[in-house]
Amino acid sequence: MTGLHTPDTTQPTEGPPARRGPRPSRARPVRAQLGPGGWLRWAWRQLTSMRTALILLFLLALGSVPGSLLPQQGLNPSAVQQYFLSHPALAPWLNRLGLFNVFAAPWFAAVYLLLFVSLAGCVVPRTIRLARSARALPPAAPRNLARLPSSARLETTLPPPQALAAARALLSARRFRLRVAGDWVAAEKGHRREAGNLLFHLALLGVLLSIGLGGLFGYKANRLLVEGNTFADTVTNLDVYHPGRLVSPADLAPFTITLNRFSASYITSGVDRDQPAAFHALIRYASGPGAPARGYDLQVNHPLVVDGVRVFLIGHGYAPVFRVTDGAGHVVFNQPVPFIAVDTGTYTSEGVIKVPNARPEQLGFIGVFLPTAVNQGGRLESAFPAALNPMVSLVSYAGNLGLGSGVPQSVYQLNTAGMHRLAVSPRPLQPGQSIKLPGGGGTLTFTGYRQWISLAITYDPGQLPALLCALAALAGLLLSFFVRRRRVFVRARAADDGRTVVELGGLARSDAGGGFETEFAELTEELRSSLARKSPAVQHSPGSQDAPAAERSPATQHSSDTSHSPDIQQEGE
Amino acid sequence: MPANLGLAHLSNAFLIVALLCYSLAVLAFAGDFAFGRRRGAAAGRQARARVPELVGAGAADSSAPGDADAAAADSPAPGFGSRSRHEPAAGAWVRAALVATTVGLAAHVLGVITRGLAVHRIPWGDMYEFVTALTCVAVIFFLGLMIRYKAYYLGLFVMGAVVIALGLAQTVIYTAAGPLVPALQSYWLSIHVTAMTVATGTYFVAAVLGVVYLFAARQARLVTAGGSAASARIMRRLPGPDVLDRLAYRTVMFAFPIWTFGIIAGAIWADQAWGRYWGWDPTETWAFITWVVYACFLHARATAGWRGKKAQIIQLAGFGCLIFNLVGVSLFVTGLHSYAGLN
Numbered sequence: 001m002t003g004l005h006t007p008d009t010t011q012p013t014e015g016p017p018a019r020r021g022p023r024p025s026r027a028r029p030v031r032a033q034l035g036p037g038g039w040l041r042w043a044w045r046q047l048t049s050m051r052t053a054l055i056l057l058f059l060l061a062l063g064s065v066p067g068s069l070l071p072q073q074g075l076n077p078s079a080v081q082q083y084f085l086s087h088p089a090l091a092p093w094l095n096r097l098g099l100f101n102v103f104a105a106p107w108f109a110a111v112y113l114l115l116f117v118s119l120a121g122c123v124v125p126r127t128i129r130l131a132r133s134a135r136a137l138p139p140a141a142p143r144n145l146a147r148l149p150s151s152a153r154l155e156t157t158l159p160p161p162q163a164l165a166a167a168r169a170l171l172s173a174r175r176f177r178l179r180v181a182g183d184w185v186a187a188e189k190g191h192r193r194e195a196g197n198l199l200f201h202l203a204l205l206g207v208l209l210s211i212g213l214g215g216l217f218g219y220k221a222n223r224l225l226v227e228g229n230t231f232a233d234t235v236t237n238l239d240v241y242h243p244g245r246l247v248s249p250a251d252l253a254p255f256t257i258t259l260n261r262f263s264a265s266y267i268t269s270g271v272d273r274d275q276p277a278a279f280h281a282l283i284r285y286a287s288g289p290g291a292p293a294r295g296y297d298l299q300v301n302h303p304l305v306v307d308g309v310r311v312f313l314i315g316h317g318y319a320p321v322f323r324v325t326d327g328a329g330h331v332v333f334n335q336p337v338p339f340i341a342v343d344t345g346t347y348t349s350e351g352v353i354k355v356p357n358a359r360p361e362q363l364g365f366i367g368v369f370l371p372t373a374v375n376q377g378g379r380l381e382s383a384f385p386a387a388l389n390p391m392v393s394l395v396s397y398a399g400n401l402g403l404g405s406g407v408p409q410s411v412y413q414l415n416t417a418g419m420h421r422l423a424v425s426p427r428p429l430q431p432g433q434s435i436k437l438p439g440g441g442g443t444l445t446f447t448g449y450r451q452w453i454s455l456a457i458t459y460d461p462g463q464l465p466a467l468l469c470a471l472a473a474l475a476g477l478l479l480s481f482f483v484r485r486r487r488v489f490v491r492a493r494a495a496d497d498g499r500t501v502v503e504l505g506g507l508a509r510s511d512a513g514g515g516f517e518t519e520f521a522e523l524t525e526e527l528r529s530s531l532a533r534k535s536p537a538v539q540h541s542p543g544s545q546d547a548p549a550a551e552r553s554p555a556t557q558h559s560s561d562t563s564h565s566p567d568i569q570q571e572g573e
Numbered sequence: 574m575p576a577n578l579g580l581a582h583l584s585n586a587f588l589i590v591a592l593l594c595y596s597l598a599v600l601a602f603a604g605d606f607a608f609g610r611r612r613g614a615a616a617g618r619q620a621r622a623r624v625p626e627l628v629g630a631g632a633a634d635s636s637a638p639g640d641a642d643a644a645a646a647d648s649p650a651p652g653f654g655s656r657s658r659h660e661p662a663a664g665a666w667v668r669a670a671l672v673a674t675t676v677g678l679a680a681h682v683l684g685v686i687t688r689g690l691a692v693h694r695i696p697w698g699d700m701y702e703f704v705t706a707l708t709c710v711a712v713i714f715f716l717g718l719m720i721r722y723k724a725y726y727l728g729l730f731v732m733g734a735v736v737i738a739l740g741l742a743q744t745v746i747y748t749a750a751g752p753l754v755p756a757l758q759s760y761w762l763s764i765h766v767t768a769m770t771v772a773t774g775t776y777f778v779a780a781v782l783g784v785v786y787l788f789a790a791r792q793a794r795l796v797t798a799g800g801s802a803a804s805a806r807i808m809r810r811l812p813g814p815d816v817l818d819r820l821a822y823r824t825v826m827f828a829f830p831i832w833t834f835g836i837i838a839g840a841i842w843a844d845q846a847w848g849r850y851w852g853w854d855p856t857e858t859w860a861f862i863t864w865v866v867y868a869c870f871l872h873a874r875a876t877a878g879w880r881g882k883k884a885q886i887i888q889l890a891g892f893g894c895l896i897f898n899l900v901g902v903s904l905f906v907t908g909l910h911s912y913a914g915l916n
């Protein structure tokens with residue numbers, strides 16, 4: 001259907017404008033003997049055809065469906081693991097199809113690239129054609145103007161050349177492009193519609209390119225930061241690091257960030273009780289080693305911008321602080337341990353403590369932190385996300401943590417395979433309280449808690465271009481929807497009675513917004529009064545002194561297509 | 574700031590009044606459908622209405638009933654499935670329905686405004702508020718259509734759907750007034766959700782038109798096939814399928830740029846909140862899918878010349894995606910958006 005991309009060159013004389021059926025396709029029949037060049041050209045035509053673009057577009061939409069329904073590696077890796085556990089038979093197959101990482105899958109990229117090529121292959125030639133046709137003249141006036149969707153007939157005493165001149169003046173004042181020949185004027189307007197449509201498609205290309213730019217040169221990283229701690233933006237300091245394809249570690253901005261204090265406030269009453277109201281992370285940052293440190297109040301929706309990189313507050317939690325003294329009396333552990341909230345409503349959080357330096361045996365603990373512990377019928381639960389009554393309950397293990405095995409371990413999981421559980425009373429601890437490990441194994445003290453925040457660090461050079469292109473696409477869309485391309489023809493002929501008959505005809509090629517009828521009626525009205533002003537004094541019909549020289553013959557103004565309603569006909573094709 | 578409960582209750586009261594008025598409007602539209610003046614009786618009006626601007630001053634007063642009858646006398650009555658959009662001058666049923674709709678709309682708007690005052694923010698921040706606001710947009714858009722195209726025949730369908738949606742909002746997904754979580758407090762969020770609300774309200778009308786189209790096209794086919802008298806009677810009340818097709822197309826053309834803008838605003842917001850303007854989060858993905866499906870509809874309709882049934886089915890699929898995003902994704906799939914306020 002390549003023919004659909006070309007501007008409509010159909011002459012209005014070719015029949016009624018109700019173009020219902022498919023337009024003739026320009027695609028030439030594939031010959032039996034195509035050389036390699038011919039095949040290539042054929043393939044190119046297929047690829048850049050509207051139908052292919054639509055199918056690719058649809059495939060893109062269809063392809064994103066599994067990406068939204070299945071857990072995705074990039075968004076939520078632990079949900080993917082969970083899915084593997086609960087669907088052991090199905091998951092490997094889905095994984096082979098790339099369905100856990102759809103938006104980075106080769107087939108998704110293939111659709112995306114094909115669409116890009118298809119769009120480019122179609123839009124660029126159209127742009128060139130539009131540039132050429134911008135100077136082209138409107139088509140000649142059809143013989144019978146009354147057959148056009150809008151038509152009108154006026155009579156005047158002006159001779160035909162003057163009547164035509166009046167029509168020309170009127171139309172060019174309304175910025176129509178004119179073509180004059182013989183006894184007619186042809187006028188056309190609304191090429192901005194085509195231009196808008198092209199702008200839309202070109203801008204769409206721009207959006208795709210900008211996304212690619214970000215993918216090549218940008219990077220994304222995450223970092224968890226406990227109150228009082230500092231980190232520098234280098235690859236080894238980042239918890240999660242997704243560089244673009246052309247990013248090297250040396251490209252990272254060398255800033256440092258210290259978290260002084262984090263505070264969260266919560267709604268304390270009403271149905272939204274426990275919902276967060278505001279988060280503030282008071283940080284100090286320096287844009288490089290040796291640069292002066294500055295303070296910043298980091299909030300959700302208010303990122304820090306440093307060295308062109310943006311740092312976002314995306315999460316927070318509690319890090320209870322523990323001190324462990326081993327059986328030999330040495331303090332072998334004294335630091336905050338980030339716990340992860342398992343319930344964001346109450347911030348009940350879980351975490352593990354690993355003490356590899358403890359003697360005689362390594363120690364490990366699995367803990368639950370309750371920010372506001374309350375006794376619910378014998379069970380301790382957290383009742384509120386703020387730390388109003390913090391408590392920790394722990395399960396203690398001793399033995400071999402398995403850290404030396406070479407298999408990487410999550411800091412949030414304890415491998416208890418080589419350990420045995422210690423018989424410790426399950427009494428929950430308040431800050432300052434300790435548990436004594438049996439058999440002279442040492443003591444653990446819950447000394448207090450700090451808070452942590454998680455930061456998303458992003459650099460995306462394609463961001464601004466993407467925004468600009470998206471806005472351009474919107475502008476193009478509006479132009480192509482609300483500008484209509486229309487033609488108006490005027491013909492003036494001497495009638496038998498010595499007067500001049502002025503016929504008008506018009507059609508809108510794409511009148512989606514409606515309103516061509518109104519415009520046409522206005523034009524007719526203006527032409528009538530213009531003719532009336534210019535015509536010599538009325539010589540005939542003495543009975544009516546102020547009868548207009550140009551008067552409408554009552555039954556001749558009409559829309560030719562009687563079954564159409566005026567406002568809804570004739571929109572885009 | 575906590576919600577103002579007095580205002581919140583006032584908002585609920587307004588919305589119940591709106592729901593009642595809309596229900597009355599549906600009854601009145603149904604009355605018109607069943608007992609109102611037939612199209613054939615005033616079929617010639619379209620001739621008069623066609624070029625009102627061209628008729629000399631004082632020649633036509635479009636509200637004079639006698640005029641319609643006079644016009645009917647000298648122009649042939651179109652058969653069923655005429656492309657005319659013009660209904661007879663609003664009869665008593667339609668006038669009653671319009672009054673009820675307008676009063677209901679006033680209460681609806683007040684309900685939305687008082688809700689906004691109660692929660693100190695834009696009143697489309699959770700799912701309940703969103704549905705309430707989008708139905709308000711749908712009613713406004715529909716009244717616009719009625720004024721511009723005298724499309725009274727749409728009343729039964731559009732207002733019926735509005736009553737169902739607003740009724741569901743009031744009962745099943747009602748959420749008491751409250752503030753937003755921090756991630757939802759942003760200037761761009763307001764812009765984004767406002768655009769999405771307006772676009773959804775308009776798509777809602779387009780979807781109703783699409784369904785009516787499919788129904789009308791079927792009845793028209795039945796009549797052509799020499800079918801039942803019931804079909805012929807229904808078709809006398811409905812405009813031709815072509816009119817519905819075009820009207821649905823235009824409605825989508827109105828909504829599509831707004832939806833596009835809403836997606837852009839959402840991307841800006843996501844960028845400010847999470848540091849990436851597009852992350853294929855489920856809600857984002859479905860907004861994109863919706864956009865693509867509507868773009869397919871516009872292409873199919875505009876360039877591929879697929880009018881009618883196929884195009885309308887694509888349009889309805891687009892609306893299906895939209896609804897899935899609202900209901901399915903918000904409730905069943907978790908993403909950063911978690912917008913419903915119900916989880």
Ligand code: HEM
Pocket residue numbers: 004005048049050053054057118119120122123197201204477480481510572573864865868869871872875876
């Ligand atoms: C090779 C790819 C494409 C081709 C050849 C193509 C071609 C066209 C053409 C010729 C029109 C003009 C319609 C008219 O003048 O009335 C059009 C309109 C449009 N295109 Fe595309 N297009 C392509 C891809 C896309 C894509 C990827 C999108 C985005 C989803 C898109 C969205 C639109 C929209 C929204 C319109 C406006 C429809 C209207 O004018 O009513 N197009 N396209």
